[in-house]
Amino acid sequence: MLTDFQAIMPILIVTLSAIVTMVAEAFQPKQERAPLAGFGVIGLIGAAAASVLLWGYDKTGFGVVRADNFSLFVNLIVIAVGLLTILFSPQVIERERIPPGEYYALTLFAVVGMMLMAAATDLLLLFLALEVLSLAVYVLTGIRRAQFQSAEAAFKYFLLGAFSSAFFLYGVALTYAIVGSTRLEEIAATLAVSDQAPDGLVLVAMGLLAVGFAFKISAVPFHMWAPDAYQGAPTLVTGFMATGVKAAAFAAFLRVFLSSFHTLHDSWAPMLWLVAVATMILGTVVGVVQANAKRMLAYSSVAHAGYLLVGLIVGTRVGEAATLFYLAAYAVSTLGAFAVVAVLATEEHPHDRVQDFAGLWESRPGLAALMTVFLLSLGGFPPLAGFVGKWYIFSAAIDAGYVWLAIVGVLTSVISVFFYLRIVVMMYMSDERALVPTPAITRSAVAGLTLALVAVFYLGLLPTHAIELALTSVQGMF
């Protein structure tokens, strides 16, 4: 019993802080602000501490939650994502008049869903975690109710999200029909004993599960919602869902496909190979022509889903570790970039077109430098986090014989540099000056940006420790 609760301790702590945040806003006296963000920060730090303490114990909770090093590593990534999002938020909440209690509570509940998704070892629980996470993020996307753009983005995201979870659930149902259970280890055991070729129903079930995951990670051809949802959502929520949701979905994708369906690797790898190539190419090529910075970053996140898929397809220990490391590197770089866009906006001016960045180096040298670092990291420039992530994931692909996948990955990264540099060139070398107001930046946002900057350089310059951590976290999990 005690072990059960220990296994879900990080999740419990964040849930508790989310409930406290929600209740505190309801009961706070008028003209007095409860430190709502503070509750969230405390909860997330507590959950991070619990995750560190659980490291290496591999506890199982209630038979369906596994606090192995893999899920704890993902916990740390999504906690970092949640923490940075909360640090960036106060200024945005003030400006957009977003109800703070709801905003923080939903962010924390989404983090709960992400952590549960990484830890679930039962397909039904995985579905529930997916829904906890998705429902919170749908509402966050549409939280600026007064703006049609926000409502439209939220509805598109909601409709395609609900559509994709129906596919996922149908996959769960068919798996249940074949195996008679939704537990991942029983699925793996059943599939391992049948030595003949997999029959059609297994492939259909697996395909439906893959479609559900592909929607969540925004892989082509299931990426249509991403640009619209990313552009219409409040910028910080965009950063949150581009990183946290993707990390959680990839964690579950890895766990399901490399534990339960690992014996069918030969069946699903070619299918995902095509998806990965299409995702990398389309994300990059369409990203090049975007005029809106948020939309451009959305296509960049589609392209990054392709690079991350490479690690899954490779399916070796190194590939898995590379995916985890890449998720961390991608998360800090993307969040940083979105945060810069978010803090530059004012009430009248969203500051999200590429030409809005013209001459930022003159008016805001600090922010321009930060944006440059984050974008170059996403583009894969040494010595930043994104470079090490890409190098690691592509070398894993070459070691496992997926040379073409690595070649497509490298080529598309080279093209993607073009659209990251477009903003950089705008900031430094444009003669035009965008007439934009320069809002004051809160101290917590500065702290968050500094943390993201340190993380980008740390993962880029001294990646050994994080890579070793990622390697130990995938040992013995599948």
Place this chain on the structure above:
Amino acid sequence: MVTLDHYLILSALLFAIGTVGVFLRRNIITLLLSVEIMLNAVNLTFVAVGRYLGSVDGQIIVFFVMTVAAAEAAVGLALVIAIFRHGETLSPDAFTSLKW
């Protein structure tokens, strides 16, 4: 004699109807209904398989799915209201503020 296969085929048909509905219908409420049909098609599979296997798991799962579907419907209808307030229309063709 109604066998498991009949139920599986029926639920596959329902699921297909829901999927097609999402693509073809031009009213956002009907789009929501189509998604609900998909979820309930899956529920039918769970119940039928649970009965076939002689375990209650299938039926229990359906309760979870129904709860999730209810929560989803709440969020979905709230978003429909938010959209309707802006344009006084329920047609997805009014979604024009986000394009590449």
